[in-house]
Amino acid sequence: MIVFSSLQIRRGVRVLLDNATATINPGQKVGLVGKNGCGKSTLLSLLKNEISADGGSMTFPGNWQLAWVNQETPALPQPAIDYVIDGDREYRQLEAALQLANERNDGHAIATVHGKLDAIDAWTIRSRAASLLHGLGFSNEQLERPVSDFSGGWRMRLNLAQALICRSDLLLLDEPTNHLDLDAVIWLEKWLKGYTGNADPHLPRSRFSRSYRRQNYPYRTADNV
Structure with a gap:
């Protein structure tokens, strides 16, 4: 289980996340949907331990295997x-x-x-x-x-396949449909539906995010996204 409690993240003087609280249970698929610059990628960086929060806390299972592109x-x-x-x-x-x-x-x-x-x-x-690789369009x-x-663009597909093959407990995908054609997007959506860990995709395309929107956790940001 991942728990964000009263989380705050700043970039300079700008507050990206303020008093954000959410719980992600094992097996849930969570989509982060919002306009550019509202803090989606920053939250993924926090999960990857690349940055620290400016306030609040995040609890995260220490034995979980993470995968990202x-x-x-x-x-x-x-x-x-x-x-x-x-x-x-x-x-x-x-x-x-x-x-x-x-x-x-x-x-x-x-x-x-x-x-x-x-x-x-x-x-x-x-x-x-x-x-x-076949699903992502390679012959x-x-x-x-x-x-x-x-x-x-094709190397990014290779990186995506590399992340998908990892047996992860938490899969972080930041704009995973970039560089994908429609067939590959449809294939990826089906693949993610069968993924048994936690998926946390940052989904920029409304068509791809529809099936996840019901489970989306609306993190409160400074932009009210």
Whole structure:
């Protein structure tokens, strides 16, 4: 559960959030809807522990796994599908641990790591990554192309897929429909409906946000949004 209590956030002399109070329960999908500059992205930055509140408090489960879309994508030679799989940090850590155990010929460690890989359904990760990329408009041929081949907009789709593949308790999406065509927007909406953690999308398009509007928590801001 996430609890905001009498929260205040300022940017310089401007008050973005003032006395904001809300509770987000596990499994809820919350959309932040408001005009530019009212504090939506700032609230997500608070959840990511990138900034501190100027007043009030936020309580947040310390063991929750967060996922969000990176805003920068270097021109990597890495294939697109492998870049997306990097979003599952636990899988990559276990993959490295398995390689080390194999190099040491440590049978006990190998069995232990295999058990952990089974628990996270690791053997299907490549097909799951491909499914995400197909939903976001990538062709089979593009899955193996290097990240550096793609334009900025398509790299943002790769970053989105990277966030979606992470097994997160809280998924933060800041304007997730940027750079998406209509088919990809529809696919993402369906995907989010099936997401079992907490989704906190900042949704700029009214069409995409309609299905979440009933669960939207109206944070009070200085602009009365």
